[in-house]
Amino acid sequence: MKFRKKLMFLIVLFTVFACAQDKNPVNTKHSYEVIVKGLSIPWGFTFLPNNSILITEKEGRIIHFENGKKTEIKNVPDVYNRGQGGLLDIVLHPDYSNNGWIYFTYASSEGQEKGGHTALMRAKLKDNSLTEKQLLYKASPNSTRGQHFGSRIVFDDDNYVYFSIGDRGNRDVNPQDIKGDGGKIYRLHDDGRIPNDNPFSNEMNVKKAIYSYGHRNPQGMTLNPETREIWAHEHGPKGGDEINIIKPGKNYGWPIISYGVNYSGTSFTDITEKEGMEQPLHYWDPSIAPSGMTFISSNKYKEWKGNLLVGSLKFQYLDNCFIKNGKVVKEERLLDGLGRVRSVNQGPDGFIYVGIEDLGIVRLIKE
Template sequence: MILKNKVLLSFIFLTFLACAQDKNPVNTKHSHEVVVNNLDIPWGFVFLPDGALLINEKDGTIIHFKNGKRTKIQNAPEIYNRGQGGLLDIELHPNYKSNGWIYFTYASSEGSDKGGHTALIRAKLKNMSLVEKEVLYKATPNTTRGQHFGSRIAFDDSGYLYFSIGERGERDVNPQDITKDGGKIYRLNDDGSIPKDNPFVNEPNAKKAIYSYGHRNPQGMTIHPITREIWTHEHGPRGGDEINIIKAGKNYGWPVISYGVNYSGTKFTDLTEKEGMEQPLHYWVPSIAPSGMAFISSDIYGDWKGNLLVGSLKFQYLDLCYIKNGKVTKEERLLDGLGRVRSVEQGPDGYIYVGVENLGIVKLIRK
């Protein structure tokens, strides 16, 4: 009996290990070049019009990098550096050349409650210092939990600003409640005001900035180069990471529906679909722990053009997702084993640049 139990436990353990492995094949027809080295957690980065890079390190450092020279930007926002929280995404205003606005999301302790929550600010860069800082949104209430701050930023073609905030570990409280922050995609005008046609502006007690809800922890957001739709991805628990196309007022289901289970392997829901809740365009089982997201829209990469890139923190590669008729048809590993991929951007030169933890910013080169 003891022997049988040992065999059974061994089988369960081996099965768990097998299920935990990612089976996507490795694509070897590429290489990379390190552009910026010695970075810890490059959460987000952007290219300035003069070719310089602005890089957010999670610890709160903003780096200006140009021609091999790096400079620390002064007067950065004061961050709440706990768990997954810190200095997060960065994005330029679409008319940056004329107005100079730069947008940041970060974990902030501003407010009367202990802990922190995700905030959005804008500022301008002058003499290597941030000036004219304006807080556009601060989620409440603060909490000392260290997980699920989000956060990514994107602008659409109409100049609306979208940003994500995770549900802060409050699975059963925040994501399905539009009167609470967390587990949402938000939409603002570029000055932080609420668009008059936001889906919940007329709902009593609703957070008027909410654009969609029922999210867990979205750490990827980008605009499709042709359809101009907003694509996001978000972390599931054990399994159930998702890619979604975001639409006004829609409910994306977390935690009522999910393709994942608890980290312990137990279930928190028996439902993978429900009327009134959106299905993901794609989901991962096992979880790859996605972070960073960009479409390839340049001609540099040949037939990779039009496909999607997603960083994997868990398995340490860049996931090339082949898209056909709005579906992910196959996946391949790029930069396999290089490190935890945190951020992905297509540069103004058409090359893909990737932020890799404990390494830096690398340029993807196709052979």
């Protein structure tokens, strides 16, 4: 009898934890097609005007996929490939057809200190080689820590370029310190100049490229096609992954406020809100370990149009978030169990493409 009670207790306990992890229902009315095979960690990808694809592999390679063939791009800068750092996001300038600029973020060891930090570079592509490379921003100081490099890149309608950098594992200093790098989202002119109207441009001894601060590790960022606002998500600790609408000069609270706890289960803060700090639009508990994010703006998916897609590294699915009145009102799993979803973009053909670790890039097909 005691054994049966103990067994029932364990079953109930397992069920509770399973439900906590699997609370989002699985949508099975879709399929996929593998477009690019044999990729390890496709951190970012972007479509060229001829519909070929540039793909970053975290280890430090850029792959050009065209007509079913993968070609490695030459003259890529040296990458500090450690922990979560490596070759990260990649996007085209909105006027790429005229100017040819490609932007990418990566962990760079440039600087006097050992280790590395996140950098933003732009370059042009000629004969499958990077040319005219320009380092637009390099965070400092370097650190040998392997955590929280960020990083995603977004252009707005005025061709300002935004990019994110994580707190580099130094949560008690970097995110709240606007005199230093890390735990921030930055805004630059497309040539790397700092805009005069950046929120801290008139203050002394601060990083004037900062657009917002108080972030932990933003690995997803996208432009809302309807409101034209910058949306970003970031990894929380254990619980507390967030979606935020990024506004100039705002403090997003990390680590003073959070809906998460330490990985050990202990608390590092006892408050979830504070005056002067932004509340998330949405948060996940338990954490899904989000990476990559895009809106569906095409007509390819009918009732999903307007939804926000977020990749889950931890639970290995694409989170289909239904948005109503600026809130996430429903979530469901797509591509469930296919692998760690690292990146997601809407292609020029209107289809959704998803970068999945140890698989490749797949095209989402709705039945």
